[in-house]
Amino acid sequence: MTSETYPSQSIIEQSHDLIRPYIHRTPVFTNTTINQLSGAEVYFKCENFQKIGAFKARGGINAVLSLSEADRANGITTHSSGNHAQAIAYAARQVGARAYIVMPDNSPSVKIKAVEGYGAEITFCPNTPEDREATVQKIIERTGATFIHPFNDYRVIAGQATAARELLEQVDGSLDVLMAPVGGGGLLSGTALSARYFSPSTQVIAGEPEGAADAILSFKSGQVERAPFVKTIADGLLTPLGDKTLAIIREHVREILTVSDEEIVAAMRLLWERMKIVVEPSGAVPFAALLKHREQFAGKKVGIILTGGNVDLGKLPF
């Protein structure tokens, strides 16, 4: 299984070919008013229009397609309360495999329904890392299912890398900067690799919530650090990095910029109001960082990956 090795250029290209029939080549949006307001020339890769409403479909389907027939026959398992759960459930259904998803027992019903909608078997557990892992372990012992980590997995990273690769293909000329949010670092490390291989002159800059500021610490120390505190509206970015994502990020990412929840909500609102698209708080984080550091990006061609659009419309921060 070549795709479990470090994602080389050809592995990312192969992954892209592999997953293409199962994912959308999402559009890239530009907006005159947003360019005027930001002072940059911004290209938004709309992964909110991706299958399952988020980029995670890419990594999920790539990981599942990379499994042998024998492994698929035993099913796939993971723990997640968010988009990764849907991604694995969606991917498993595409290959006709069973998905066993462990979700915290306080998961929003809209997310539970979405996972059920893809035919996955859900096991609920208390919302602690220990409980999640123990529950997954029991499922593996019972079924022989393969565990797919949400981000610290080279197959997942190679899948997420295809979003940036597409964006680079879709923009005329080269981007000065490519931005992504950072949670566990699957998307950011994939984005950084795609920039390295397909557009080496492009700087990769990440956005991170102040209320989950672990990556910026890990980036400096070289160790996987925990955030001093975790409290942010960007609920897709709560997780610390993994060793694999950290190593790639340290080598290929230029900078991590942090933003407050107020800045995230303002950026999110601007995207909704001006571009007429639904973007989740986590997805607005890099654009918030751009707006906060306008002078740094002034006049530059900036690509931003809008990661997803899965929000609870009944609980908007506006």
Add this chain to the structure above:
Amino acid sequence: MTSETYPSQSIIEQSHDLIRPYIHRTPVFTNTTINQLSGAEVYFKCENFQKIGAFKARGGINAVLSLSEADRANGITTHSSGNHAQAIAYAARQVGARAYIVMPDNSPSVKIKAVEGYGAEITFCPNTPEDREATVQKIIERTGATFIHPFNDYRVIAGQATAARELLEQVDGSLDVLMAPVGGGGLLSGTALSARYFSPSTQVIAGEPEGAADAILSFKSGQVERAPFVKTIADGLLTPLGDKTLAIIREHVREILTVSDEEIVAAMRLLWERMKIVVEPSGAVPFAALLKHREQFAGKKVGIILTGGNVDLGKLPF
């Protein structure tokens, strides 16, 4: 000025060529889940991504470009609290003409700001038809500006017709049904003409709010009727038809279906949640009609014009 005559096929084609540099060729979205839920094969023309956030940019720019240099020099005027005000302000700026917009003094500040943002001169007046018209009349006497009606104007109708023409071009094969909402009828009459000229086998069906149900009455009686009562969340559809729009609609529209506000909000929510796009209540009306009459549309290829995305995010009905 040929464009003040009844919109023939060639006038719509010419109008399209004329306005193309100033408008977006908006994308057509499809969605697997929405097709499953509705039982139809639905193609959404995303005019919420249009300039000014609504299809009205098409009619506004077409009307303004149709004016002689001499007329443009005296400026353009209209009264509107909504998207037409922005459309005229935007169009005037494109040709370097002055725009004098009469707005009700209770207009939402977000709409006032948008019109100001295009450099238009705003005159406020009490929110009655008489006051609006008197205020416009004074502006015309003072400036010699040309009045552009929001819908009962062949130049405006020809401009709005280009949305349906594009949709018909963008979909492979022919549509069984083409749907639009009806307020004053500018979009619906233009849509009906484009279907007649460019896809004669396509039925045109309109959606109208129960809380502004004048068009369905006018459609039956052949006279411009008033709604029995006006109370709906679809604030872009409050106006009765005009004589020009009524005549076209009676000749070329198959049917008008009415929907409740509850049905409009449910359809709107489905579009936001599943397609991750911001659609205003008026824009969700035809899709609400489709969902209400599922059996009528089952298995059919249906094009729907999503008219706009200008909503106040602070006052959502979710």
